[in-house]
Amino acid sequence: MGPSLPVVDAHHHVWDLEARDQEWITGEELAPIRRTFTLAHLEPEARAAGVVATVVVQTVTVAEETPELLALAAPGGLVAGVVGWTDLMAPDVADALAALRGLPGGSRLVGIRHQVQGEPDPEWLLRPDVLRGLRAVAAAGLAYDLVVLPHQLPAAARAAALVPGLTFVLDHAGKPPVARRTTHPWAGGLRALAALPNTVCKLSGLVTEADHRSWTVADLRPYADTVIDAFGPDRLMFGSDWPVCRLAADYADVLDAAHELTGGLGPSERRAVFAGTARRVYGLREPAVRDPGHTSR
Template structure:
């Protein structure tokens, strides 16, 4: 099964979606499964993992509702307030929706560098582990240290690093990010989406070789069985087409065996998110 492990859907709201700035005009509109269905078929994808873009329970419910109408949604990574005193009760209620495989918080938007290692957040991660949910890591460099502390403190939690931690591709800086990736990949419970790369480059002037050192380093560190493809559609449209998001990665997989390619383009996501 070929799976795009990272897509978003939304009904655009200028207040809620204020993160979509004027320079991001291309995605200031609704994006629903009908908008990507044919493109997925053209590129031989069987389905997607729908990932939260808004931090509300309503967002999680919206993605679950969509999955009932669009079978291309094979898994949902929703949002729940992991710092809430009622997180256990909320997770119990979500159990009725088997399409929900995990949760995410937009850590990159948090100014606190220790956000991931605060006691109330760690209690939430422990609840995810108890209920066998995955957790997607969306971070910036200021969160590197607390990410490592969080992962180290939760060896039984399945973590997914989104967008290879958003390296500074536009400036081609490498060393700090590369050391973090090397350190994080040492934890076998962490997997990595090779996704969202074009939007970290110069949107108008990137070339395929701008991504080479980053993708090669991630694969060398995580190995071929802990990485997978994600387009980050529709956000990827800011810097190219859906096919561009595929091509950025595809030419870096020359030494993958047939089985390893099947893993990268879908089977690794199926296993991590328990997709049936």
């Protein structure tokens, strides 16, 4: 698959620090992204890379963010889907999801995510009230994005087994320890999750798990190969993780690395990774994905 074919970016963020602080952006390492990033900043880079549709993903666990993201998607431009946030443990979670669907852009809500990686309880996903919330997400016809660390993968697999009617989307390949050049225990947890049919994975976030200053595609390959082998192309989707990726690479470099890492796949398999899986899993509207020859967290 070459860059001339259409790409769906299944994972990026936007934030406006004047509207809301991003409390997670702290310290010298994250200083380069401690500024406002809007769709206007993203669109030229994405369009130049052949991206025809994107999925914007929540970054903070506040109720006000998701309606803002839905409004961003409402006009039907580049943003074709929104993975938002709602309190899974709230007794009225089903009503909250229905309310989001009723907002401007609500038809673009395709999934829900919680910052599980920040939860001290490694089995947070298995709490009875969380499982009830996950079942409500499934009943609403939405996917659930998993942002977890390697030690949380076993609980993610058990949750996916307990809620078989919900599609679990693993963000950033489960954050493998690329910089430490090891696959243990990440690979075992990843394969256990991938063994469940209601799971898919994003080929995203690898560059920021590597050494930000000196990473190479060769550094990423063992992890990408494991993901491709475990999930297969039909359960794998590309995501840029912009603007977080800017800590290690620009947009074009992230996409080029993904093309190189999937170079051993056939044409139909690459089409799945770079567009088809995201369109199917998130139910993205067909008109949002067009021939780029006819268009410009």
